[in-house]
Amino acid sequence: GLAAAGRWLLTNERWSLAVATLCFTGALLTKNEGSLFVLAAVLGLLVVAHRRWRALAVAAGAAALALLPWKVYIRIHDLHDINYSLADSFDVDHLSGRLGVGPIAFRTLGAEMVDPLQWGLLAPLFAALVLVGLATGLRVLPLYAVVWAVVSWLGLSWIYVISKHEYSAYLGSTKERVVASIVLGSAALTPLLAAELWATTRGRDRGRLRSGAG
Numbered sequence: 001g002l003a004a005a006g007r008w009l010l011t012n013e014r015w016s017l018a019v020a021t022l023c024f025t026g027a028l029l030t031k032n033e034g035s036l037f038v039l040a041a042v043l044g045l046l047v048v049a050h051r052r053w054r055a056l057a058v059a060a061g062a063a064a065l066a067l068l069p070w071k072v073y074i075r076i077h078d079l080h081d082i083n084y085s086l087a088d089s090f091d092v093d094h095l096s097g098r099l100g101v102g103p104i105a106f107r108t109l110g111a112e113m114v115d116p117l118q119w120g121l122l123a124p125l126f127a128a129l130v131l132v133g134l135a136t137g138l139r140v141l142p143l144y145a146v147v148w149a150v151v152s153w154l155g156l157s158w159i160y161v162i163s164k165h166e167y168s169a170y171l172g173s174t175k176e177r178v179v180a181s182i183v184l185g186s187a188a189l190t191p192l193l194a195a196e197l198w199a200t201t202r203g204r205d206r207g208r209l210r211s212g213a214g
Contacts, residue, residue: 001027002148003188005041009049009140010196021059025066036155037148037181038063044147048140089162101167105160109153109182112175119183126186129193141196145189152182 001023008016024041027034045056089095113123126145133142156178160167 002185006192025063040148040151044144048144101161105157112179122187
């Protein structure tokens, strides 16, 4: 889904956005954290492609319609997530003693993502390509990637703040699993970033050669 959305940013192909919408809908229906990752992706798309908001609105509406039956079902049967509720983000009494959990979770998840024994160099390579892309003047794809990754990372950290579980045991038992979506999503965007950086570099080299020949 992330890669398809990234391709849509570069090419404006409708089929790419359709594939991204299908994948995002699957994420919404499959994972508890699916809403977080999809929201992060939509925010990234809005940041870099706000002028194409109509297409994004149609895609978001289609995903929401697909999710509606499940939401109705869980409301009828009064089903709840046993790990956390986003409504607890507004529970001042609960949050007052757990705000310090956020930075701890943020650092722990970050260390997990760059652990070479867990994920090799997937996350560092992604970060390096994003930084090089921004440094060389690329904006659309690197910014989309940054917004998605950072918002997802912050969102996962926030889940440990609002969770009812004792944070150290909960974080220790889930950190390897929850970062998988960020690392694998970053890996999916890495070839697109590399290809865009390569194309841009070659284009500039050709421009210099033509200027020299002239």
